[in-house]
Amino acid sequence: xxxLIKQVELNGKRTDIAIEGNLITDIGPLDDACFDTxxxxxxxxxxxxxxxxxxxSPMTLxxxxxxxxxxxxxxxxxxxxxxxxxxxxxxxxxxxLACMEMIHSGTVYFNDMYFLLSGTVxxxxxxxxxxxxxxxxxxxxxxxxMFIQEGKELWNRRDTLxxxxxxxIAPHAIYTCNEKTLRECAEMSEKYGIQLHIHVSETMFxxxxxxxxxxxxxxxxxxxxxxxLSERTFAAHSVHVRDHDMEILAARGVHCVFNPVSNLxxxxxxxxxxxxxxxxxxVTLGTDGTSSNNNLSxxxxxxxxxxxxxxxxxxxxxxxxxxxxxxxxxxxxEASGLNAGVIEKGRxxxxxxxxxxSPQLTPSxxxxxxxxxxxxxxxxxxxxxxGRILMRDGFIEGEAEVIENARRCAKRLMxxxxx
Amino acid sequence: xxxLIKQVELNGKRTDIAIEGNLITDIGPLDDACFDTxxxxxxxxxxxxxxxxxxxSPMTLxxxxxxxxxxxxxxxxxxxxxxxxxxxxxxxxxxxLACMEMIHSGTVYFNDMYFLLSGTVxxxxxxxxxxxxxxxxxxxxxxxxMFIQEGKELWNRRDTLxxxxxxxIAPHAIYTCNEKTLRECAEMSEKYGIQLHIHVSETMFxxxxxxxxxxxxxxxxxxxxxxxLSERTFAAHSVHVRDHDMEILAARGVHCVFNPVSNLxxxxxxxxxxxxxxxxxxVTLGTDGTSSNNNLSxxxxxxxxxxxxxxxxxxxxxxxxxxxxxxxxxxxxEASGLNAGVIEKGRxxxxxxxxxxSPQLTPSxxxxxxxxxxxxxxxxxxxxxxGRILMRDGFIEGEAEVIENARRCAKRLMxxxxx
Numbered sequence: 001x002x003x004l005i006k007q008v009e010l011n012g013k014r015t016d017i018a019i020e021g022n023l024i025t026d027i028g029p030l031d032d033a034c035f036d037t038x039x040x041x042x043x044x045x046x047x048x049x050x051x052x053x054x055x056x057s058p059m060t061l062x063x064x065x066x067x068x069x070x071x072x073x074x075x076x077x078x079x080x081x082x083x084x085x086x087x088x089x090x091x092x093x094x095x096x097l098a099c100m101e102m103i104h105s106g107t108v109y110f111n112d113m114y115f116l117l118s119g120t121v122x123x124x125x126x127x128x129x130x131x132x133x134x135x136x137x138x139x140x141x142x143x144x145x146m147f148i149q150e151g152k153e154l155w156n157r158r159d160t161l162x163x164x165x166x167x168x169i170a171p172h173a174i175y176t177c178n179e180k181t182l183r184e185c186a187e188m189s190e191k192y193g194i195q196l197h198i199h200v201s202e203t204m205f206x207x208x209x210x211x212x213x214x215x216x217x218x219x220x221x222x223x224x225x226x227x228x229l230s231e232r233t234f235a236a237h238s239v240h241v242r243d244h245d246m247e248i249l250a251a252r253g254v255h256c257v258f259n260p261v262s263n264l265x266x267x268x269x270x271x272x273x274x275x276x277x278x279x280x281x282x283v284t285l286g287t288d289g290t291s292s293n294n295n296l297s298x299x300x301x302x303x304x305x306x307x308x309x310x311x312x313x314x315x316x317x318x319x320x321x322x323x324x325x326x327x328x329x330x331x332x333x334e335a336s337g338l339n340a341g342v343i344e345k346g347r348x349x350x351x352x353x354x355x356x357x358s359p360q361l362t363p364s365x366x367x368x369x370x371x372x373x374x375x376x377x378x379x380x381x382x383x384x385x386x387g388r389i390l391m392r393d394g395f396i397e398g399e400a401e402v403i404e405n406a407r408r409c410a411k412r413l414m415x416x417x418x419x
Numbered sequence: 420x421x422x423l424i425k426q427v428e429l430n431g432k433r434t435d436i437a438i439e440g441n442l443i444t445d446i447g448p449l450d451d452a453c454f455d456t457x458x459x460x461x462x463x464x465x466x467x468x469x470x471x472x473x474x475x476s477p478m479t480l481x482x483x484x485x486x487x488x489x490x491x492x493x494x495x496x497x498x499x500x501x502x503x504x505x506x507x508x509x510x511x512x513x514x515x516l517a518c519m520e521m522i523h524s525g526t527v528y529f530n531d532m533y534f535l536l537s538g539t540v541x542x543x544x545x546x547x548x549x550x551x552x553x554x555x556x557x558x559x560x561x562x563x564x565m566f567i568q569e570g571k572e573l574w575n576r577r578d579t580l581x582x583x584x585x586x587x588i589a590p591h592a593i594y595t596c597n598e599k600t601l602r603e604c605a606e607m608s609e610k611y612g613i614q615l616h617i618h619v620s621e622t623m624f625x626x627x628x629x630x631x632x633x634x635x636x637x638x639x640x641x642x643x644x645x646x647x648l649s650e651r652t653f654a655a656h657s658v659h660v661r662d663h664d665m666e667i668l669a670a671r672g673v674h675c676v677f678n679p680v681s682n683l684x685x686x687x688x689x690x691x692x693x694x695x696x697x698x699x700x701x702v703t704l705g706t707d708g709t710s711s712n713n714n715l716s717x718x719x720x721x722x723x724x725x726x727x728x729x730x731x732x733x734x735x736x737x738x739x740x741x742x743x744x745x746x747x748x749x750x751x752x753e754a755s756g757l758n759a760g761v762i763e764k765g766r767x768x769x770x771x772x773x774x775x776x777s778p779q780l781t782p783s784x785x786x787x788x789x790x791x792x793x794x795x796x797x798x799x800x801x802x803x804x805x806g807r808i809l810m811r812d813g814f815i816e817g818e819a820e821v822i823e824n825a826r827r828c829a830k831r832l833m834x835x836x837x838x
Binding site (some may be wrong): 060061062063064065067068069070071074097100101104261264265266267290293294295297299300303304306307310311314315316317318320321357359360362363364365366367369370373374375376377378399400402403406407410411414 | 479480481482483484486487488489490493516519520523680683684685686709712713714716718719722723725726729730733734735736737739740776778779781782783784785786788789792793794795796797818819821822825826829830833
């Protein structure tokens with residue numbers, strides 16, 4: 001299967017992009033006749049896709065179900081009772097809905113942490129996206145043993161999964177997983193070279209509790225003593241990090257995941273992006289789940305990331321738009337072990353075609369600024385992931401079926417949760 | 420001209436909406452045969468349109484031209500030199516571009532403050548939107564006399580303008596307009612019953628300077644002594660307001676305009692929305708100009724408004740989604756003297772049809788939450804303003820011409836500004 005994107009705008013010039021298999025194989029003037037599919041790029045701008053480095057995809061089913069509450073009220077009385085009623089079918093259709101929303105908004109990869117994993121796997125296989133699926137662990141949860149069991153089952157069939165799927169070990173957080181579990185996760189991550197995905201220092205409550213319980217150590221310091229921090233670690237949130245924490249994170253090569261909308265919506269705090277980048281910490285971008293966002297748009301996330309970087313820096317100069325754009329694309333891709341996030345020969349064929357005539361992209365003094373501050377889902381026309389066209393001119397196959405089934409599952413779930 | 424929107428979802432039920440002339444004339448089961456145009460609403464949700472209560476529409480031409488700088492560097496070295504080179508044709512095409520972007524994102528009205536007003540008027544007349552166009556005054560500007568002159572010319576031909584256009588008197592701010600000017604503006608606003616549009620207490624610099632120069636009075640207190648504050652006054656920004664200021668604003672019936680994205684992007688500060696609403700202050704929503712945003716999407720603005728309301732309240736409970744939605748719709752419309760912002764019989768026919776199958780609107784536990792936190796431009800299908808269909812299924816007449824000319828003007832402007 002080969003694709004030619006003809007006469008598309010790339011880095012300010014018109015050119016052709018060739019895709020063979022799942023790779024970008026050439027850029028420059030090329031002959032139509034050599035390709036299975038030719039896409040007319042005349043009115044399009046080719047840009048890298050987005051890589052969403054922290055989410056809980058099936059939570060789309062809870063979008064708008066409960067907002068604007070104190071954290072524990074929100075979790076205890078709304079989110080957890082609903083989650084307790086989730087079935088594998090809900091996870092499947094919730095993730096299908098998430099995938100569809102991500103494709104529409106130009107995202108081709110997500111780093112997921114949830115449960116009932118066979119539903120997630122099926123949805124990712126069928127959607128055509130890339131994902132890292134976390135084998136979830138939570139020692140504090142009533143379903144602790146079920147989580148371990150389904151992680152094991154998935155691990156045992158890892159060789160049968162699409163190459164677009166990676167597995168990670170995903171202990172929920174330091175306040176829900178004990179030392180033994182965290183050490184074992186670190187060992188598994190090292191032994192098999194897989195990612196370790198964990199919430200780190202999301203709230204001041206977590207930060208202070210850790211210091212109390214672990215001899216004055218911050219969450220980052222504590223995790224470091226357990227051997228959890230490495231270049232395979234994705235530290236979701238990492239909002240409350242002190243200078244010494246940043247030094248550890250940079251030295252270990254940990255990938256922090258900035259989730260600015262969620263951090264404001266739940267009032268978790270302001271990640272010090274400017275300082276983290278200056279200290280050499282690897283930062284990526286994520287949307288978190290839709291319950292605390294409430295969409296999966298990396299456009300929204302970039303805009304709010306830039307605004308939060310100013311707030312945290314107490315200056316209109318926070319992170320620059322090129323830095324924000326990079327954490328949403330290349331940094332996320334490369335941290336996730338994907339040779340992607342830039343459109344060049346030899347990279348994985350993950351490409352977004354934007355409508356060059358979108359009002360939000362006009363005029364084009366600075367395309368990256370327009371992408372960070374102005375663009376939204378409506379600018380995305382066509383999405384290619386792993387050399388396959390997932391959306392063409394706004395059309396995704398099977399969309400109506402996904403919407404219908406997601407609605408049905410959400411309805412049943414609400415009845416069960418309230419009943 | 421009459422329109423029937425058939426079988427559309429409105430307030431959770433399917434119904435028909437009748438439009439005759441510029442009014443909503445009936446809601447309920449109606450007969451197709453009686454209408455000039457029938458829109459199939461089967462896959463749509465009808466919602467009120469947005470009312471953007473503070474912007475500088477022609478600044479679309481400067482979108483992405485300069486970002487992320489200290490305010491005075493940004494103004495002195497980038498924005499003002501470019502603005503000095505603007506011609507009437509730029510204003511026309513810049514405003515056409517702004518109107519197109521607003522229509523795409525469901526906005527039917529904007530409250531504008533800029534100059535070279537004949538360009539703005541032409542663009543609004545042709546776009547079909549509603550607007551209040553400010554007769555701009557700035558005693559500190561080199562073009563002071565030109566501003567006065569063009570305001571006068573526009574005022575003299577006010578009876579020839581479309582009924583969709585209102586004129587306001589628009590002194591820039593207390594630090595650029597002297598007492599005499601401000602008093603005269605207040606008199607004109609009272610005498611003719613027109614709006615008075617002014618930047619108020621946008622930055623701490625302005626706040627502190629006012630206290631120094633005016634015997635310890637805040638900008639709101641100072642304006643009150645000049646008689647500037649009334650139910651016709653739109654106080655753009657009003658970020659830095661103390662308890663006494665809020666009491667004055669509430670007592671005078673002033674309409675404050677919250678511009679949360681701009682306030683973060685320029686690091687102006689956090690408007691205390693929860694407190695202002697609790698004190699009975701009338702608050703509306705605006706995008707500010709695209710140089711400090713950088714789009715005109717009221718979806719972005721609502722999401723960030725909610726997030727800022729939490730920050731300012733230091734709690735995950737800030738303003739509730741119904742309150743945020745209201746300031747973007749009904750509150751803005753009614754403050755602007757428009758009998759609109761709600762879809763009911765007898766109101767002006769300003770209606771947005773959303774794509775009910777948008778992933779961002781699925782599932783629909785709470786439509787208003789989905790609109791505030793999840794939706795974006797891509798959810799908007801059809802826009803009706805003043806009983807006229809401005810966009811149908813994503814299509815706006817003349818769009819390509821606007822994009823092309825806006826690009827051309829932006830290019831010439833940059834060459835002139837840099838040259």
